[in-house]
Each structure stands twice: as C-alpha cells, then as structure tokens.
Amino acid sequence: MIRIALPNKGRLAESARELLERAGLEFDARSERALQASLGGDFVALFVRAEDIPEFVADGAADVGITGRDLVAESGRPVETLLELGFGRCRLAVAVREESPVQSVAELPAGTRVATSFPRLTERFFAEAGRPVVIVPVSGAAEIAPHLGVADIIVDLVSTGSTLKVNGLRELATILESSAVLIGRPGVQAEAEAGRRVRELVAALESVLRAQDKRYLMANVPRRALPEIKRILPGINGPTIVDVMDSGEFVAAHAVVDRRDIYRVIADLKELGAEGILVTKIERLMP
Numbered sequence: 001m002i003r004i005a006l007p008n009k010g011r012l013a014e015s016a017r018e019l020l021e022r023a024g025l026e027f028d029a030r031s032e033r034a035l036q037a038s039l040g041g042d043f044v045a046l047f048v049r050a051e052d053i054p055e056f057v058a059d060g061a062a063d064v065g066i067t068g069r070d071l072v073a074e075s076g077r078p079v080e081t082l083l084e085l086g087f088g089r090c091r092l093a094v095a096v097r098e099e100s101p102v103q104s105v106a107e108l109p110a111g112t113r114v115a116t117s118f119p120r121l122t123e124r125f126f127a128e129a130g131r132p133v134v135i136v137p138v139s140g141a142a143e144i145a146p147h148l149g150v151a152d153i154i155v156d157l158v159s160t161g162s163t164l165k166v167n168g169l170r171e172l173a174t175i176l177e178s179s180a181v182l183i184g185r186p187g188v189q190a191e192a193e194a195g196r197r198v199r200e201l202v203a204a205l206e207s208v209l210r211a212q213d214k215r216y217l218m219a220n221v222p223r224r225a226l227p228e229i230k231r232i233l234p235g236i237n238g239p240t241i242v243d244v245m246d247s248g249e250f251v252a253a254h255a256v257v258d259r260r261d262i263y264r265v266i267a268d269l270k271e272l273g274a275e276g277i278l279v280t281k282i283e284r285l286m287p
C-alpha cells in the first residue's frame with residue numbers, strides 16, 4: 001500500500017483531492033470526514049493537517065504527501081520534492097504597518113519584533129540579511145499582532161494581498177514563493193516496489209497537469225486550405241488530418257492547442273472556411 005498524506009482542511013485540501021480524482025484515484029463516498037480513505041488499487045489517503053505532512057512523510061508514516069512548499073521549508077525535514085502541482089500559489093512576505101517610514105529590510109532596527117507562524121524561515125531570513133530580530137511566534141492571524149502592540153512587523157503568507165491591505169499593512173520583502181508540491185519520503189523512488197508505484201503516481205499527476213492548459217480541437221477544413229491550416233494548428237506533432245467520408249472538399253483536422261490560443265485559432269480557422277469546429281477538454285496528456 002502507498003500511503004498518501006493529504007491536507008484535511010484549508011486552502012490545499014480541495015485542490016489536492018480534485019487533482020488525485022482527475023488522475024483516476026477515486027475517494028470512496030464515505031471519506032468526507034474520515035481520517036483515512038481507500039483510493040482503490042494500492043493507494044490509501046491519510047487526512048492530516050497540512051503543517052504535519054512534511055513530518056509524517058519524513059518519518060515514513062506516509063510514503064508521499066501533498067502540502068505547501070512553505071510548510072516543507074519551515075519544517076526543515078528531509079523529504080524529496082517529486083512534483084510541482086501549480087495550485088496554492090502564495091508568497092511568504094515581510095510586512096510593516098502602512099505608516100511605517102521603513103522602506104527596506106536593511107532599515108529595520110535591531111530588536112524589531114516579528115509575529116509569524118513561520119519562525120524558522122523568518123529567523124533564517126533575518127539572520128542572512130544581518131538584521132537581528134525577535135520572533136513572536138503565533139499560530140495564525142499574524143496580521144493583527146502589530147495593532148495589538150505585540151509585534152512591530154509580520155511575516156505571513158500573501159496571495160492577493162487583500163488581507164494585508166484591510167489590516168493596514170504593506171509588503172516589504174518576499175522570503176519565499178510557494179505553491180503545492182508532491183513530496184516523498186527520502187529514497188522512496190529508488191525502492192523496487194514502492195518506487196514503481198510512486199513513479200506511476202507522479203506520471204499520472206504530471207499527465208493531468210500537462211492536460212489542463214490544453215484543449216483538443218477538431219474542425220472540418222477545406223482541403224485546399226491545408227497549408228495554412230498546418231501553420232495555425234501546431235498540434236504535438238503537427239495536426240492529424242483525416243478524410244471525411246463522402247466529402248471530397250473537406251478533411252477533418254485534429255490538434256492539441258494551448259487553452260490561451262483557442263480563441264485566436266477558431267477565428268483563424270473560420271477565416272479559412274472551416275466548419276463544425278469542436279473543442280474539448282483533455283483529461284490526460286502523455287507526450
């Protein structure tokens with residue numbers, strides 16, 4: 001059995017579950033509030049706090065896990081990053097009060113008090129910057145600390161920046177860019193049996209991630225326009241051209257197109273006399 005540690009709540013929980021489902025790992029219906037769920041085949045999910053996942057994976061209580069790069073870095077635990085998953089993007093940032101005259105980390109006076117739930121990364125960042133600070137550990141809602149007078153500045157995760165704004169705070173520096181990652185226990189990929197399953201999982205997730213920004217486009221196009229069609233439709237190895245039965249004038253062109261290019265490609269195809277244009281999502285893509 002391959003044990004996959006997944007966040008039981010919070011920003012990453014839903015996306016992690018969705019990604020595994022898209023890769024074909026089905027959670028059984030009773031798993032909504034369970035601590036553990038069979039994913040069919042050789043996989044079982046363990047639902048734990050996102051913060052604890054690096055620890056569980058490093059200890060071997062789970063073989064792999066999905067959590068934030070920020071939490072992996074903060075844990076300082078020896079785990080292997082197997083795949084970048086692209087969701088849960090945020091940054092760990094230093095923020096000061098809006099009205100503070102400070103414009104850079106170098107201007108922070110010695111002994112500045114920093115409220116954060118990332119004490120290790122914060123400590124290291126300020127030590128490397130040569131600014132001795134006092135860490136005020138909090139378990140969340142650091143942004144309130146400067147207003148309560150328990151800290152001068154904060155180090156916290158920022159996504160859109162609106163939480164900082166409504167709390168009258170201004171970003172000063174970025175410590176780390178983060179997003180969700182698949183991590184593995186040390187050496188798992190090199191193992192014969194578990195390693196093969198983990199590599200299969202990585203390949204499946206990769207194929208889903210690769211597919212999500214692509215679309216499959218089909219159109220009936222005039223045979224005479226084929227040279228131009230080939231320029232518009234790159235495909236993976238150029239478009240696939242198929243004869244349409246009883247239609248001498250038209251052929252069907254199929255291609256994988258970047259999601260962001262679909263709008264332009266459709267317009268260009270119509271200019272060339274294309275008909276019956278069909279665009280579908282792709283579930284998995286393995287080049």
Ligand code: AMP
Binds near residue numbers: 011012156157161
């Ligand atoms: P925002 O207002 O969009 O900048 O979001 C900031 C708030 O959401 C802070 O309280 C953060 O701790 C939290 N946050 C933002 N992104 C993430 C993330 N990827 N993972 C966990 N917490 C996050």
